[in-house]
Every structure is written in structure tokens, then in C-alpha cells.
Amino acid sequence: MRIGELSERTGTSRRLLRYYEEQGLIISTRSPNGYRNYDEDLVDRVMQIRGLLDAGLPTRIIRQILPCLNKPRIIHFPDATPEMIATLTLERDRMTQRIACLIRNRDAVSEYLDTVVGTSAPAPETSGVR
Known part of the structure; x- marks a missing residue:
């Protein structure tokens, strides 16, 4: 999906989505015309990020714990x-x-x-x- 659809589905501005990408919180691929393409599973990921930001966590901490949140209720972060x-x-x-x-x-x-x-x-x- 393109950035506009991800923005609409998550209620997150395009600018914030680009910021999340700069911070390494989400990734996109680029089509030949340079447009960003996002996987479907990023809808849930963006909602997780927003919730963690709303809770007051800084992006540097969110970046570290996001891999632990791929499996709900199973969080293990050895580092x-x-x-x-x-x-x-x-x-x-x-x-x-x-x-x-x-x-x-x-x-x-x-x-x-x-x-x-x-x-x-x-x-x-x-x-x-x-």
C-alpha cells in the first residue's frame, strides 16, 4: 500500500510515517517511480508505535523493543x-x-x-x- 492509504488506515499523518521510517521504526520499499510501498502488517505496527509514543516512550527505546512485540504476550529481550x-x-x-x-x-x-x-x-x- 502507498503512504496515503497507510496514513488513512492508521490516522497517522504522512509526515509522521516518514519520520517513523527515518527513525527505523517502519520500513518501506520503493517502486520504480520512487513512491513508498508499505506491507499490510505495518498497519498494526504503526498503531503499536503510536500507542508507545502516547505512553511516553522515546523512539530510541521503541526501536529496541519493537522486535519483541512481533508475538503478542511473548516478550524477551536478552540485550x-x-x-x-x-x-x-x-x-x-x-x-x-x-x-x-x-x-x-x-x-x-x-x-x-x-x-x-x-x-x-x-x-x-x-x-x-x-
Whole structure:
């Protein structure tokens, strides 16, 4: 597929896809006219990259762990450096904090909605009783 289709299917700008390629996160082949061609499996890969970037991981760490993510739930990286382990530990802890914050915010919004709906919604009529 061409870059436009990959962009559309992943919701990622063409510019970001080119950046991912520069960083060695994805690869493309070139057609004779110079257009980039991407494999179908890169749709999932780009989504993984976006998720890891959104989680706060730098591209240099993502580049190192991407090969480990080819098989879901099986991650083994024998060359993990102490820096990489420390970075991943820090990022995991930051994600946990953000998740806790999101849960608190979700619960607050739910409580607010319950209050608003409970006070502004008309009382349900009972069948046939007036």
C-alpha cells in the first residue's frame, strides 16, 4: 500500500510515517517511480508505535523493543541495558499513574452524570396509575 492509504488506515499523518521510517521504526520499499510501498502488517505496527509514543516512550527505546512485540504476550529481550530497564520501569509507573488519574476522572464524570440525570430526568410513569 502507498503512504496515503497507510496514513488513512492508521490516522497517522504522512509526515509522521516518514519520520517513523527515518527513525527505523517502519520500513518501506520503493517502486520504480520512487513512491513508498508499505506491507499490510505495518498497519498494526504503526498503531503499536503510536500507542508507545502516547505512553511516553522515546523512539530510541521503541526501536529496541519493537522486535519483541512481533508475538503478542511473548516478550524477551536478552540485550536489555540497565538504561532501557530503568526507562521502561519509569514509563510503566507513569502509565500506571495516568491510568489511576483517568479512572478518577471517569468516576467523577459518572457521578456528575448520575446526579444530573437523576435530578433533571422526569420521574418514570407507572403503568396506568395516575
